[in-house]
Amino acid sequence: MERNKTMKKKFTVILVCIVLISLSSIVFAMGEKPSYDGPDPIPEDYKTYVSKAGFSVSYPADWYLREEKGGRSKSSWFAFTLANKDPLYYIPPGEDSIEVSFQTNRDLTNSPSDINKKLEYFARKHGMRSIENIRIFKKEDVVFCLAYGMPRGYSVKYHVLLFYLPKSKIIASAIIHCTGKYSIKELLRILSVKIDR
Numbered sequence: 001m002e003r004n005k006t007m008k009k010k011f012t013v014i015l016v017c018i019v020l021i022s023l024s025s026i027v028f029a030m031g032e033k034p035s036y037d038g039p040d041p042i043p044e045d046y047k048t049y050v051s052k053a054g055f056s057v058s059y060p061a062d063w064y065l066r067e068e069k070g071g072r073s074k075s076s077w078f079a080f081t082l083a084n085k086d087p088l089y090y091i092p093p094g095e096d097s098i099e100v101s102f103q104t105n106r107d108l109t110n111s112p113s114d115i116n117k118k119l120e121y122f123a124r125k126h127g128m129r130s131i132e133n134i135r136i137f138k139k140e141d142v143v144f145c146l147a148y149g150m151p152r153g154y155s156v157k158y159h160v161l162l163f164y165l166p167k168s169k170i171i172a173s174a175i176i177h178c179t180g181k182y183s184i185k186e187l188l189r190i191l192s193v194k195i196d197r
Contacts, residue, residue, distance in 0.1 A: 008034060008076045013157070014064065016075075032133060033151045034111050035109070035194045036059060036085065040139065041051045041110050042058045042111060042192050043060075045060075045061045046058045046059060046061060046192075047059060047060075047063075047065070048104060049080060049082070050177075051064055051079055051080070051102070051104075051157070051172075053079065053086050053104040053164040053168055053170060053172060054166075054167055054168040054170075054196040055163070055165055055172055055195045056100070056193070056194050057191055057192070057193050058083065058191070058194075059062070059082050059191055059192075060084070060191040062084070063082055063083060064081075064082070064083045064084075064085065064086050065081070065082055066080060066081045066083075067073060067079070067080045068080060068081070068087070076102075076189050079102050080101075080102050080119055081099060081101045081102070082098075082099070082102075082191075083097065083098060083099040083100070084096075084097060084099075084182075085099075095103050095180055095184055096130070096180030096181045097178070097179050097180060097182065098176070098177070098178050098179075098187055098190075098194045099176075100176050100177075100184045100187070100191070101174065101175045102172060102173070102174045103172070103173050103174070104165075104170050104172050104173075105122070105127070105166075105170060105172075105173060108122065115145065115164055116136045116139055116143065118146035118164060118171075119136060119162050119163070119164060119171070120134060120136065120145055121138065122145075122162060123145055123147045123162055124158065124172050127147065127151060127152065127158060127160055127173055128147055128149045128150065128151055128152065128180075129149070129151065129154075130149045131147050131148070131149040131151050132148050132149045132157070133147070133148040133149070134146070134147045134148075139188065139193075140192075140194075141195075142193055142194070144163050145161070145162040146159060146160075146184065147159070147162070149158075151175055151195075152159060154175075158175050158176060158177060159175075159176040159178075160174065160175055160177060161173065162174075164195075165195055165196070166195070166196075166197060167196040167197060
């Protein structure tokens with residue numbers, strides 16, 4: 001009888017330790033912020049797309065670029081999509097793929113003047129229907145807001161990357177879809193975004 005109580009106590013302690021370790025690793029993974037040691041040089045074989053909105057994106061030469069014609073509304077429109085596979089064809093689930101659809105948004109009514117707060121305000125008020133995770137970070141000289149949740153107009157969850165364009169005074173955003181071996185961290189390492197000042 002005494003031995004059973006001792007075994008139950010040991011089992012309970014071990015179970016609690018496993019649960020705590022699991023929870024702490026999940027919390028750590030969700031709070032992990034992309035880190036950068038400094039600007040990576042853009043490889044010579046990269047292509048660069050220059051947007052009229054006031055920014056440029058450098059990307060691998062073998063990726064696909066699709067420019068959008070026309071607009072979705074007066075306040076926002078998709079400017080272009082970058083993908084490592086032709087976005088016009090079906091990509092089977094689990095295949096290694098990245099698709100990034102860039103959009104510019106003009107509605108900054110009543111937004112804060114601080115750039116970090118402006119990006120977070122826009123993500124919460126205009127860009128996303130629901131947000132599960134949001135991070136502000138800087139790569140090179142651009143401040144980014146990375147949000148995960150359900151963007152407005154979508155029925156599935158995506159990562160959305162937002163950045164402010166000071167010259168045109170608008171927010172640019174990119175809805176990101178990664179599958180297979182690609183991750184958000186990998187995408188941020190591959191793409192280089194520069195903004196006009």
